[in-house]
Amino acid sequence: MADLKAQIIEQLNLQEVKPEDIGNDQPLFKEGLGLDSIDALELIVLLQQHYGIRIANPEQGPEIFQSVRTMATYITAQQKQPG
Amino acid sequence: MSNANAYITASCVIRDQQVFSNGSLLWQDAPGAELTDFLRKGYDRFSGQYPKFHKMDALSKLGWLAAEVLLRTAPVEDHLPEQVAIVLSNRSASLDTDLRYYNTVKDIPSPALFVYTLANIVIGEICIRHGFKGEHIFFTTGGFDARQIMAYAQILLDTGAATACLCGWVEVMEQQYEVVLYLVERQQREESKLLTVEEMKKIYDLKS
Numbered sequence: 001m002a003d004l005k006a007q008i009i010e011q012l013n014l015q016e017v018k019p020e021d022i023g024n025d026q027p028l029f030k031e032g033l034g035l036d037s038i039d040a041l042e043l044i045v046l047l048q049q050h051y052g053i054r055i056a057n058p059e060q061g062p063e064i065f066q067s068v069r070t071m072a073t074y075i076t077a078q079q080k081q082p083g
Numbered sequence: 084m085s086n087a088n089a090y091i092t093a094s095c096v097i098r099d100q101q102v103f104s105n106g107s108l109l110w111q112d113a114p115g116a117e118l119t120d121f122l123r124k125g126y127d128r129f130s131g132q133y134p135k136f137h138k139m140d141a142l143s144k145l146g147w148l149a150a151e152v153l154l155r156t157a158p159v160e161d162h163l164p165e166q167v168a169i170v171l172s173n174r175s176a177s178l179d180t181d182l183r184y185y186n187t188v189k190d191i192p193s194p195a196l197f198v199y200t201l202a203n204i205v206i207g208e209i210c211i212r213h214g215f216k217g218e219h220i221f222f223t224t225g226g227f228d229a230r231q232i233m234a235y236a237q238i239l240l241d242t243g244a245a246t247a248c249l250c251g252w253v254e255v256m257e258q259q260y261e262v263v264l265y266l267v268e269r270q271q272r273e274e275s276k277l278l279t280v281e282e283m284k285k286i287y288d289l290k291s
Contacts (some may be wrong), residue, residue: 015137041194
């Protein structure tokens, strides 16, 4: 998850945030890391660029991007799926 | 044209790795410093505690930083948010960011860059930071046109649409950048100058 945190920081240009500042279960949006709707789009780009994952169903977004842990779980599950 | 006098009550000029406030050199970075580094140092020096800054494009960072410097010396809390207007202009509109965005299109288009592919976004960033809700407009012209900016600011004051107006020039194209921001008000402050084309040009022509 440390790698994923570093990727999020780089993708979203969170220059004043360090990986260790982001809790595994900390909400990414609103009261948590304070990300906004454009950041959500950038997270989708991150999944595509770094992991080759396209989110087929946009309604899954809030569930996938709830926290770093839910993102990591989703990435792992997608990578286990037969190509 | 004008109903009453208006005054330039503060100014900020940013060019050549230098920041001027009301005609005096406030800070300068090393000659030839990259724009990105210069802007980051300027942010650390004059603001901080505003992480959204790092997501902005160069045009928004420049205008935002100039507004930070300007409003430090001339706060506008006495004006209603709805009465603070912003009138900006430049030569290249958002072309600097448009080209960066275009370069991402062949891979995956960047949402973060896309939202800055309009010149007037810099005005929105200043308004969000300071809570301004007044009239605003962004002109694209071949060069700094003091007469046009003055006329528009004067109309806003004369018609009662605004009691204060941040106005000027915010230009960036790659490493070439230039910001001249004026605060125009009806009331005088210390070191105010009468709002005239000549006075605006004098501030624009400021060199160290």
